Amino acid sequence: MAGIPETTRPGGMFSAGSHKGFKSQLQKVYTWYTGGFIAFVILLAIAEQMGLSRQWIGYVFLLATVGLYAGIGVMSRTSDAAEYYVAGRRVPALFNGMATGADWMSAASFIGMAGTLYLTGFGGLAFVMGWTGGYCLVALFLAPYLRKFGQFTIPDFLGARYGGHIPRTVGIFAAILCSFTYVVAQIYGVGLITTRLTGVPFELGIFLGLGGILVCSFLGGMRAVTWTQVAQYIILIIAYMIPVIWLSVKQTGIPIPQIVYGKQLEKVTALEEKFIKDPKELEVRGIFKARADAASANLKGLPGSFDAGKTKLAGDVEKLKADSAPADQVTAAEKALAAYPKDAAAAKAQWTKDSGLAARAGPPLRHAEAFPGKDDAARDVSRRNFLALVFCLMVGTAALPHILMRYYTTPSVRQARESVFWSLFFIFLLYFTAPALGVLAKFDVYSLLVGSEFAKLPQWAAAWAAVDPTLLSIVDVNKDGIVQLAEIAIGGDIIVLATPEIAGLPYVVSGLVAAGGLAAALSTADGLLLTIANALSHDFYYKMLDPNASTARRVTISKILLLVVALIAASVAAQKPADILFLVSAAFSLAAAAFFPALTLGIFWKRANKWGATLGMIAGLGITFYYMATTQPWLRGVFGVTGSIADNTWWGISAISAGLWGVPLGFLVIIVVSLITPAPERDVQELVEHVRYPNLIGGTVVTEGR
Amino acid sequence: MQLTAKHKEYWSKNLAVTGFLLFIWFLVTFVMGYYARELSFNFFGWTFAFWMAAQGSLIIYVVIIWYYARYMNNLDREYDVHEGEDE
Numbered sequence: 001m002a003g004i005p006e007t008t009r010p011g012g013m014f015s016a017g018s019h020k021g022f023k024s025q026l027q028k029v030y031t032w033y034t035g036g037f038i039a040f041v042i043l044l045a046i047a048e049q050m051g052l053s054r055q056w057i058g059y060v061f062l063l064a065t066v067g068l069y070a071g072i073g074v075m076s077r078t079s080d081a082a083e084y085y086v087a088g089r090r091v092p093a094l095f096n097g098m099a100t101g102a103d104w105m106s107a108a109s110f111i112g113m114a115g116t117l118y119l120t121g122f123g124g125l126a127f128v129m130g131w132t133g134g135y136c137l138v139a140l141f142l143a144p145y146l147r148k149f150g151q152f153t154i155p156d157f158l159g160a161r162y163g164g165h166i167p168r169t170v171g172i173f174a175a176i177l178c179s180f181t182y183v184v185a186q187i188y189g190v191g192l193i194t195t196r197l198t199g200v201p202f203e204l205g206i207f208l209g210l211g212g213i214l215v216c217s218f219l220g221g222m223r224a225v226t227w228t229q230v231a232q233y234i235i236l237i238i239a240y241m242i243p244v245i246w247l248s249v250k251q252t253g254i255p256i257p258q259i260v261y262g263k264q265l266e267k268v269t270a271l272e273e274k275f276i277k278d279p280k281e282l283e284v285r286g287i288f289k290a291r292a293d294a295a296s297a298n299l300k301g302l303p304g305s306f307d308a309g310k311t312k313l314a315g316d317v318e319k320l321k322a323d324s325a326p327a328d329q330v331t332a333a334e335k336a337l338a339a340y341p342k343d344a345a346a347a348k349a350q351w352t353k354d355s356g357l358a359a360r361a362g363p364p365l366r367h368a369e370a371f372p373g374k375d376d377a378a379r380d381v382s383r384r385n386f387l388a389l390v391f392c393l394m395v396g397t398a399a400l401p402h403i404l405m406r407y408y409t410t411p412s413v414r415q416a417r418e419s420v421f422w423s424l425f426f427i428f429l430l431y432f433t434a435p436a437l438g439v440l441a442k443f444d445v446y447s448l449l450v451g452s453e454f455a456k457l458p459q460w461a462a463a464w465a466a467v468d469p470t471l472l473s474i475v476d477v478n479k480d481g482i483v484q485l486a487e488i489a490i491g492g493d494i495i496v497l498a499t500p501e502i503a504g505l506p507y508v509v510s511g512l513v514a515a516g517g518l519a520a521a522l523s524t525a526d527g528l529l530l531t532i533a534n535a536l537s538h539d540f541y542y543k544m545l546d547p548n549a550s551t552a553r554r555v556t557i558s559k560i561l562l563l564v565v566a567l568i569a570a571s572v573a574a575q576k577p578a579d580i581l582f583l584v585s586a587a588f589s590l591a592a593a594a595f596f597p598a599l600t601l602g603i604f605w606k607r608a609n610k611w612g613a614t615l616g617m618i619a620g621l622g623i624t625f626y627y628m629a630t631t632q633p634w635l636r637g638v639f640g641v642t643g644s645i646a647d648n649t650w651w652g653i654s655a656i657s658a659g660l661w662g663v664p665l666g667f668l669v670i671i672v673v674s675l676i677t678p679a680p681e682r683d684v685q686e687l688v689e690h691v692r693y694p695n696l697i698g699g700t701v702v703t704e705g706r
Numbered sequence: 707m708q709l710t711a712k713h714k715e716y717w718s719k720n721l722a723v724t725g726f727l728l729f730i731w732f733l734v735t736f737v738m739g740y741y742a743r744e745l746s747f748n749f750f751g752w753t754f755a756f757w758m759a760a761q762g763s764l765i766i767y768v769v770i771i772w773y774y775a776r777y778m779n780n781l782d783r784e785y786d787v788h789e790g791e792d793e
Binding site: 122125128129132133135136137139140141144258262263264265266368369370371379383386387390391394412413414417418420421424425428431432435689692693694695696 | 731
């Protein structure tokens with residue numbers, strides 16, 4: 001399969017000339033594109049002033065962006081293997097960095113991150129650190145060597161380095177496992193955002209959003225996905241920055257939120273101290289505590305407490321009637337009776353929910369405090385979990401196949417190294433800003449929303465509370481007509497979605513933010529679908545079932561699989577599976593345990609052999625999965641695990657960081673098993689030398705298509 | 707192809723710079739992370755630990771990768787192991 005010629009075919013602006021000419025041509029195209037996109041947003045803003053309705057702004061954004069992605073797909077259609085799998089290996093470092101940035105930043109990063117930071121303060125910074133610091137591992141241990149190896153997929157490397165079908169099969173299984181859980185979450189995000197943007201039903205939203213990227217990746221594979229992702233990165237970064245900068249100007253007068261939010265954080269900290277002691281806040285928290293305690297007592301007293309509660313309410317009504325109490329008191333008592341749960345099962349559900357109110361009875365979290373806890377032991381567990389999560393997210397970043405695959409697409413080892421720098425730089429722009437957004441939004445809520453009258457809520461708060469109570473609900477618990485912090489229940493996603501309105505920007509910016517979120521979800525879904533389809537068509541079908549298959553046949557099979565996988569993922573997402581956030585985080589732990597030890601030892605330790613790698617991957621994956629299955633509530637239900645969570649927890653580590661056990665075990669098993677089994681053959685050792693030196697040609701693998 | 711002494715020297719230099727940068731990465735991430743509560747002095751409005759986790763460590767990560775790419779790309783030329791046509 002060596003020597004695929006550098007073909008030129010109709011492909012418009014995305015076909016290659018010389019590297020240098022190609023790069024400057026790309027720069028020109030994307031500069032025009034960025035200008036055009038900004039002009040498009042300005043035109044829409046003018047149209048809004050002239051009376052274009054919100055719904056139409058939503059439709060225009062959806063159709064224009066998805067149409068754009070499909071259009072890029074049509075322009076870069078291809079059926080050549082090197083083009084389809086690795087974009088012809090001539091994506092310049094800068095552009096590969098942008099594409100990786102879009103590939104990397106999912107709906108969770110774009111919409112969820114700032115909200116997580118708002119809700120969890122310092123604790124949320126584990127995601128900021130983990131999802132950026134992981135690129136150090138990519139740069140130092142993987143990207144340049146994988147580029148030198150120069151094949152198509154990650155299982156390719158495992159197959160060639162460790163020899164035979166067994167390591168490759170384990171690689172295929174792990175790649176599909178972590179990519180599929182991840183892609184379901186992305187498609188779910190696509191459905192949510194499309195629904196919010198246009199008001200179409202969730203299921204239709206999924207297919208509308210997905211339609212555009214399917215055209216794109218179906219026609220052009222990696223080549224089309226790459227150029228679409230660059231376009232998506234530009235949209236998402238513009239959409240993220242505008243509202244934050246505006247909010248910063250509104251609050252401080254300075255348009256650099258990343259630098260000025262320290263001052264706002266100081267003010268937020270002062271407000272927190274005030275709220276912790278404020279008598280009105282204490283009153284509201286006391287009411288929540290009383291409700292939670294009553295519900296817990298009732299839960300313990302089941303089934304007797306159900307009848308007792310019902311009898312008491314009925315008695316109240318009778319008594320009031322007998323005393324000929326005022327009509328409104330009687331009505332209130334009758335209402336309370338009518339609202340009482342119908343049977344014991346309903347009562348149990350209601351009381352379980354109410355006992356959860358205990359969470360709202362505690363004082364507000366101190367945003368800047370590291371590892372909060374009631375005593376030293378609790379703080380210690382909190383610190384351990386923070387560091388474990390950082391570790392899992394970092395190693396997972398350096399092991400997710402859809403990210404590593406991107407470094408096959410640069411023209412050279414040199415550019416692969418530079419490309420990791422550009423990747424992190426473009427990701428950094430967003431992650432560096434998210435903590436600022438969390439604090440600025442918090443300042444607005446703490447200083448303007450809290451203390452306002454219920455009759456005169458800020459306009460954005462009233463609007464969002466009406467639209468979606470899971471995102472924002474404000475109830476006057478102590479009936480004083482004034483909003484207390486404890487009366488606000490906020491969902492993390494609202495922070496990014498409502499920032500344009502909090503900052504007082506026109507609706508077109510809200511549409512832009514939704515389009516940015518859609519770009520983030522679609523670009524990640526694109527990369528993941530491609531990874532799964534390639535693992536099946538290239539690694540499973542071509543390498544293992546039919547090594548004589550023609551190039552055209554392989555690409556065709558890959559395209560069909562892409563559609564099939566997308567449909568399966570979409571139908572799973574349409575079920576709205578429980579605990580989707582957990583699934584995303586699980587993908588990181590699973591990828592970390594399965595791939596990182598085998599990949600790095602494969603490059604840095606010649607002695608690592610087939611059996612070590614195979615057993616190491618299985619052991620790492622196995623223990624990670626076992627720990628999740630025994631400590632994560634949803635998985636425990638699926639597998640029918642008995643025994644309490646606390647009994648199955650080791651060292652206080654929560655299920656999300658299960659990779660903390662899998663990665664070291666993976667390393668250990670690979671090393672021990674490799675040492676007690678024979679060393680790899682000479683040709684494998686030559687392959688390792690081949691990937692270590694950028695100019696070495698030889699080994700068993702022939703580089704191609706450069 | 708037989709490896710020369712020069713190749714071996716190139717590789718050990720690569721390992722040295724990798725180890726050095728990994729050490730900085732570890733220090734910034736885990737050692738400073740571990741002592742976050744102790745590092746809670748005021749730093750331009752942020753507590754220092756918060757600023758490090760939210761901004762400082764990110765800047766250092768970017769610099770680590772930038773330095774590695776620059777160092778290795780120069781090392782490739784110095785030891786004459788760089789690829790043929792490039793740019």
